[in-house]
Amino acid sequence: MLDLKFIISNLEEVKAKTKARNYSFDFDSLIQKDALRKSVINEVEKLKADRNAISKQVGILKREGKDTTELQEQVKRDAGKMQELDSKLAEIDEEIRSMLLNIPNLIDDTTPIGKDETENVMVRKWGEPRKFDFEPKNHWDIGADLGIIDFERGVKIAESRFNVLAGIGARLDRAISSLMLDMHREKGYIEMSVPYLVNTKSMIGTGQLPKFAEEAYVCERDNLYLISTAEIPVTNLYSDEILDVKQLPVKNTSLTACFRREAGSYGKDTKGLIRNHQFNKVELVKICAQDKSVEEHESLTHDAEMVLQALNLPYRVMALSSGDLGFSSAKTYDLEVWLPGQNCYREISSCSNFKDFQARRANIRYRDADGKVKFAHTLNGSGLAVGRTLVAVLENYQNEDGSVTIPEALRPYLGGLDIIKKG
RNA sequence: GGAGAGAUGGCCGAGUAUGGUCGAAGGCGCUCGCCUGCUAAGCGAGUAUACUGGGAAACCGGUAUCGAGGGUUCGAAUCCCUCUCUCUCCGCCA
Numbered sequence: 001m002l003d004l005k006f007i008i009s010n011l012e013e014v015k016a017k018t019k020a021r022n023y024s025f026d027f028d029s030l031i032q033k034d035a036l037r038k039s040v041i042n043e044v045e046k047l048k049a050d051r052n053a054i055s056k057q058v059g060i061l062k063r064e065g066k067d068t069t070e071l072q073e074q075v076k077r078d079a080g081k082m083q084e085l086d087s088k089l090a091e092i093d094e095e096i097r098s099m100l101l102n103i104p105n106l107i108d109d110t111t112p113i114g115k116d117e118t119e120n121v122m123v124r125k126w127g128e129p130r131k132f133d134f135e136p137k138n139h140w141d142i143g144a145d146l147g148i149i150d151f152e153r154g155v156k157i158a159e160s161r162f163n164v165l166a167g168i169g170a171r172l173d174r175a176i177s178s179l180m181l182d183m184h185r186e187k188g189y190i191e192m193s194v195p196y197l198v199n200t201k202s203m204i205g206t207g208q209l210p211k212f213a214e215e216a217y218v219c220e221r222d223n224l225y226l227i228s229t230a231e232i233p234v235t236n237l238y239s240d241e242i243l244d245v246k247q248l249p250v251k252n253t254s255l256t257a258c259f260r261r262e263a264g265s266y267g268k269d270t271k272g273l274i275r276n277h278q279f280n281k282v283e284l285v286k287i288c289a290q291d292k293s294v295e296e297h298e299s300l301t302h303d304a305e306m307v308l309q310a311l312n313l314p315y316r317v318m319a320l321s322s323g324d325l326g327f328s329s330a331k332t333y334d335l336e337v338w339l340p341g342q343n344c345y346r347e348i349s350s351c352s353n354f355k356d357f358q359a360r361r362a363n364i365r366y367r368d369a370d371g372k373v374k375f376a377h378t379l380n381g382s383g384l385a386v387g388r389t390l391v392a393v394l395e396n397y398q399n400e401d402g403s404v405t406i407p408e409a410l411r412p413y414l415g416g417l418d419i420i421k422k423g
Numbered sequence: 424g425g426a427g428a429g430a431u432g433g434c435c436g437a438g439u440a441u442g443g444u445c446g447a448a449g450g451c452g453c454u455c456g457c458c459u460g461c462u463a464a465g466c467g468a469g470u471a472u473a474c475u476g477g478g479a480a481a482c483c484g485g486u487a488u489c490g491a492g493g494g495u496u497c498g499a500a501u502c503c504c505u506c507u508c509u510c511u512c513c514g515c516c517a
Contacts, residue, residue, distance in 0.1 A: 037474095038474095038476095041475055041476095041486080042475075042476075044486085045474095045475070045486045046485085046486095048485085048486060049484095049485055051497075052485095052486090054497065054498090055443075055496095055497050055498040056444085057497090058443080058497050059443035059444080059497090059498070060443085060444085062443080062497095063443085063444095068497075069497095071497065072496095072497040072498095073497085074497085075497045075498085076497070241433095242433060244433085244453090367433070367453085370454095371453075373433090373471090373472080
């Protein structure tokens with residue numbers, strides 16, 4: 001959520017930056033509403049000031065045993081008017097809030113301007129794609145052949161885009177998660193185990209609601225939502241709290257299942273593990289002081305990259321262009337891992353700096369060294385998507401005979417196992 | 424699921440019977456100053472937020488906020504209603 005005063009005093013900048021992300025918003029009606037709001041406030045507060053003064057007078061006179069009937073009558077005359085204005089004001093406030101909740105974050109000045117993902121900018125590249133002397137297979141073929149991914153039964157017990165990992169597949173998934181959590185813990189992140197169901201307030205806090213309601217699974221009866229990312233519970237852990245600047249930065253990591261309806265993506269990535277309704281992800285979340293988020297964003301991205309390096313998976317870092325940027329983010333780096341089976345780089349992590357956008361919604365603040373209470377900056381990134389990492393391992397480490405070599409870094413988590421073979 | 428208790432500032436906690444001088448005692452914490460050869464202790468002062476009007480600003484005024492929403496009243500932390508959440512006991516259960 002943007003600060004209304006900031007919008008008003010920097011209207012042209014806000015309009016331009018909103019347009020840069022292909023968003024249209026009627027700022028003029030927001031400005032009008034705000035003007036209306038101020039005039040109503042003026043009117044009603046004048047009435048209330050009078051009322052309060054008279055009431056105080058009544059109290060004093062009563063104690064002296066004097067008659068106050070006339071004063072009381074005087075206040076009664078304005079009671080209806082006050083109530084009317086109060087409810088009008090409440091209505092206007094609600095309208096303004098709902099408008100504000102639907103305005104995306106301002107893009108950071110270093111975010112490249114571009115119409116969509118084709119204009120994302122590569123920041124750096126790590127590792128060289130392996131040269132195969134055979135035709136590399138897709139992970140769904142590798143997984144099915146090895147009997148470690150069971151797509152049919154996933155569909156049977158749930159619906160399409162659900163899958164089952166079996167045997168070494170399940171263990172590999174767990175090994176990858178453990179490696180990630182251990183690496184992050186060594187970097188000072190605190191591991192958190194959090195609810196997978198959250199309330200509406202939390203969904204609004206991080207920006208999933210009200211705008212993206214169709215993306216979320218809902219438990220209507222209990223008014224709870226399945227999380228689409230650990231960002232939601234882990235960031236909202238600090239909602240309505242005032243942290244001390246000495247506690248910052250808060251650095252948390254959390255492994256959760258993530259649930260996404262993937263509405264509107266029918267036909268895309270229907271095969272394999274790339275776009276499932278449920279997947280595991282290790283998330284990194286930071287809460288920091290306002291002047292620290294730029295460097296914290298860089299280091300968070302670096303922390304996510306280290307997992308790919310530990311697994312020796314080639315990747316590139318892309319700065320998302322304004323047109324591809326998520327609603328709440330000011331700046332995002334996507335990590336894209338090389339997938340030889342599909343002969344392309346695919347997103348495996350998204351590291352974003354939200355600045356104070358989420359903090360305003362979730363009311364996450366801190367007391368700075370100067371004693372002032374300020375909105376914190378929030379950041380998060382996948383570190384990494386576990387399912388997609390599994391995909392990358394299968395495709396990059398596949399052998400001609402259909403077996404898959406286990407990356408060195410994962411072997412300690414698999415009792416020293418170094419290769420997955422058929423049968 | 425049944426019965427009961429509760430929700431007050433950064434935190435703890437009084438106030439609720441008897442509505443008014445309560446933005447709210449006291450304590451802790453924090454900030455500044457003093458003091459002590461360091462540390463601790465001690466002494467003094469200060470210490471909510473949002474909105475809004477005026478002002479270049481420092482600042483000054485107003486309104487709101489004691490879980491949320493509504494009601495009674497000239498006036499509500501305090502009385503009434505609804506809701507949410509938390510805790511305790513019982514039941515059930517991984």
